Amino acid sequence: MLAPLLAALSVAAVSPSPSPSPTAAPATIGTVTVVSGSPQSLHRAPQAASALSQAQIRATTAQSLDAALRDMPGVDRDRSNAPFTNYGQLRLSFTGAGQDRGTLLVDGVPAQDGFGGQVDWNAFPAATISRAELLRGPGSALYGSGAIGGALSLTTLPPSLQNGGFVDAAAGGVFVDDTTLAKTGAIGDWASALTLSTRRLSYGVIPPGQTSPVDRPAISTADVAQMRLRHSAPGNTLDLEAIVGDDAQQDGRPNDGFSRNLDLAAATWTTGTVATLALTAFARESQVQNLADRYPTPAPGHQLYHQDVPSSDGGLRARWDRPDAAGAWTVVAERRLVTGRSEQWSGTTGLVQSDVAGTQALDGLALQRTWDGPRFGAIAGARYDDVRTDALGPRDASALSPRADLRYTASPATVFRAAFGTGLRAPFLNELIRSYRIGSITYANNPNLVPERSRSAQLGVDVASPLGRFALDYTATVVHDAIDFRTLSASLQQRSNIAQTNTGSYTAEWTRGGPCSRLHAFGTLQHDRIVAGSPAEVGKRVPYVPDDAAALDADRSVGMLTGTVELSYSGPTFADDLQQQPLGQAFLIGGRLTLHGGDGSSLSLAVDNLADRVYLTSIDRLGPPSSVTLRATVPIGRRAGGAPLADCR
Numbered sequence: 102m103l104a105p106l107l108a109a110l111s112v113a114a115v116s117p118s119p120s121p122s123p124t125a126a127p128a129t130i131g132t133v134t135v136v137s138g139s140p141q142s143l144h145r146a147p148q149a150a151s152a153l154s155q156a157q158i159r160a161t162t163a164q165s166l167d168a169a170l171r172d173m174p175g176v177d178r179d180r181s182n183a184p185f186t187n188y189g190q191l192r193l194s195f196t197g198a199g200q201d202r203g204t205l206l207v208d209g210v211p212a213q214d215g216f217g218g219q220v221d222w223n224a225f226p227a228a229t230i231s232r233a234e235l236l237r238g239p240g241s242a243l244y245g246s247g248a249i250g251g252a253l254s255l256t257t258l259p260p261s262l263q264n265g266g267f268v269d270a271a272a273g274g275v276f277v278d279d280t281t282l283a284k285t286g287a288i289g290d291w292a293s294a295l296t297l298s299t300r301r302l303s304y305g306v307i308p309p310g311q312t313s314p315v316d317r318p319a320i321s322t323a324d325v326a327q328m329r330l331r332h333s334a335p336g337n338t339l340d341l342e343a344i345v346g347d348d349a350q351q352d353g354r355p356n357d358g359f360s361r362n363l364d365l366a367a368a369t370w371t372t373g374t375v376a377t378l379a380l381t382a383f384a385r386e387s388q389v390q391n392l393a394d395r396y397p398t399p400a401p402g403h404q405l406y407h408q409d410v411p412s413s414d415g416g417l418r419a420r421w422d423r424p425d426a427a428g429a430w431t432v433v434a435e436r437r438l439v440t441g442r443s444e445q446w447s448g449t450t451g452l453v454q455s456d457v458a459g460t461q462a463l464d465g466l467a468l469q470r471t472w473d474g475p476r477f478g479a480i481a482g483a484r485y486d487d488v489r490t491d492a493l494g495p496r497d498a499s500a501l502s503p504r505a506d507l508r509y510t511a512s513p514a515t516v517f518r519a520a521f522g523t524g525l526r527a528p529f530l531n532e533l534i535r536s537y538r539i540g541s542i543t544y545a546n547n548p549n550l551v552p553e554r555s556r557s558a559q560l561g562v563d564v565a566s567p568l569g570r571f572a573l574d575y576t577a578t579v580v581h582d583a584i585d586f587r588t589l590s591a592s593l594q595q596r597s598n599i600a601q602t603n604t605g606s607y608t609a610e611w612t613r614g615g616p617c618s619r620l621h622a623f624g625t626l627q628h629d630r631i632v633a634g635s636p637a638e639v640g641k642r643v644p645y646v647p648d649d650a651a652a653l654d655a656d657r658s659v660g661m662l663t664g665t666v667e668l669s670y671s672g673p674t675f676a677d678d679l680q681q682q683p684l685g686q687a688f689l690i691g692g693r694l695t696l697h698g699g700d701g702s703s704l705s706l707a708v709d710n711l712a713d714r715v716y717l718t719s720i721d722r723l724g725p726p727s728s729v730t731l732r733a734t735v736p737i738g739r740r741a742g743g744a745p746l747a748d749c750r
Contacts, residue, residue: 136480151176168182171689188219218529229283245525248524258296276302307353341367354402355402357393363386384415385415420432442458493533499525555579579602601632624649626648644675652669661696710727
């Protein structure tokens with residue numbers, strides 16, 4: 102079954118397409134807002150950025166949103182496996198900077214758990230994401246603590262007054278069930294967008310050499326409901342959003358896994374015509390029940406401990422923008438309050454083993470000026486952050502993070518850019534107070550952690566023509582007092598400050614094509630090392646940062662049929678500071694054959710991990726095996742695409 106499918110995909114993807122009409126303008130590039138907070142061309146942006154459209158995200162063969170980002174340059178994403186990952190292990194790394202040195206925003210709201218920094222990817226089904234944008238390189242000057250390596254911005258299905266939407270359902274492979282309902286329409290004077298999603302996945306995740314007689318296939322579940330509302334009037338817009346989600350993982354043993362629930366509410370009021378003021382408020386609560394099995398000794402299948410981790414965070418942001426003939430002024434003021442607790446009981450006696458809690462207040466004030474001329478462009482700004490933490494003792498940290506980005510347009514086709522910035526990353530409460538165990542290894546907290554400080558520099562060139570767009574960027578990131586796990590013994594690691602890490606990252610990206618055919622490829626080379634610290638650490642790789650990565654995806658439409666081929670490679674990666682826990686390489690082949698209906702419906706057959714490569718996503722989890730999935734999408738009301746299919750012959 103797989104051989105005919107691959108052959109059909111290959112033919113459809115590489116079939117020749119008509120030559121583009123001669124034009125003096127570059128191929129369609131698109132814009133991003135994540136670089137400065139205002140729309141800017143990817144080609145002319147003074148700092149490197151990446152973007153994925155809704156069509157690109159939905160065309161991937163990945164089983165979760167985080168894995169779909171393997172097609173985005175700058176995301177250290179080879180370990181993406183959100184449905185089957187230990188609680189607390191899903192963290193962000195951009196341009197090789199390392200874990201917890203990136204920021205995630207969803208619909209403009211901070212989306213990382215304020216207590217621990219991890220991302221609940223299961224709360225954001227890939228089918229509901231309309232746009233993904235990544236600022237690659239220093240981002241703290243605009244986005245604050247944690248944006249050392251960049252900022253990822255996701256946009257979910259936007260509210261609309263038009264009656265529309267879709268039902269998307271998949272089955273086969275690792276999917277037991279995967280169904281998403283998305284619906285837009287008017288509710289009185291309000292535009293709305295409602296999404297409901299449920300997902301069940303299952304496969305054997307435990308690697309060879311770590312199995313036991315009580316093992317069974319792992320099961321992952323996720324149920325999410327999201328509502329967005331928007332009311333617009335001349336000079337004023339009010340946006341409301343609510344998310345309720347529950348997800349759980351049974352990780353292959355009777356007493357190993359976790360369950361989590363999430364409640365989020367957010368509101369943004371935007372007023373003004375020329376100059377605008379946007380006020381945002383959000384509140385989030387999360388409750389995690391975490392179980393650990395007694396594997397490897399003395400008796401797998403029996404509970405070792407039970408953790409209860411409730412946390413909450415909320416924030417306020419005010420952003421003022423004033424454009425002028427040369428560019429724009431921006432002022433941002435933010436406050437975020439975080440509380441969290443970690444309680445642990447023995448699985449055999451029920452006695453309390455740990456009960457610790459903490460609070461954190463983060464305040465930031467940023468000033469930014471942009472210039473956008475025909476030949477030169479620039480961004481200059483700075484942000485002051487103050488972080489006050491009370492967790493096993495009070496502490497305070499502050500930093501001023503400047504930013505300077507320059508763009509020189511040598512010709513309409515060729516742009517040069519350079520950027521510099523510094524950053525701050527304060528320890529999460531989770532790092533200060535919570536310990537846990539995976540297999541035989543204990544990962545211990547450290548109440549004496551100090552904040553990370555960083556500096557980054559970037560150089561790049563961007564060339565666009567009717568044939569496509571090519572970009573090459575180099576980013577150098579130095580982190581002082583880098584927070585990571587330090588190996589103390591064969592069974593103990595502790596969060597510690599490592600004197601200094603240094604990463605040099607080269608990223609090349611090429612895109613060409615139009616509505617009937619498209620080719621997108623990128624490659625990344627990253628030299629990441631611990632350059633100061635203990636003799637055993639110096640020269641070692643930064644954990645969870647791949648040495649190199651590459652991806653190629655091509656699609657070709659002929660009539661009502663679209664074929665897609667997707668190749669993804671991630672190089673050697675280690676899970677510890679001494680390079681004793683290799684995760685190896687991952688080379689994945691996938692493809693999709695999609696039949697489009699004239700009413701906007703579609704039916705697709707997709708294969709992921711065609712070669713059935715066995716690879717690790719963490720030290721005790723296997724990546725998804727080879728799978729074939731059938732997916733159907735049916736529009737609701739008006740066609741979701743809003744435009745007729747291109748004439749592809």
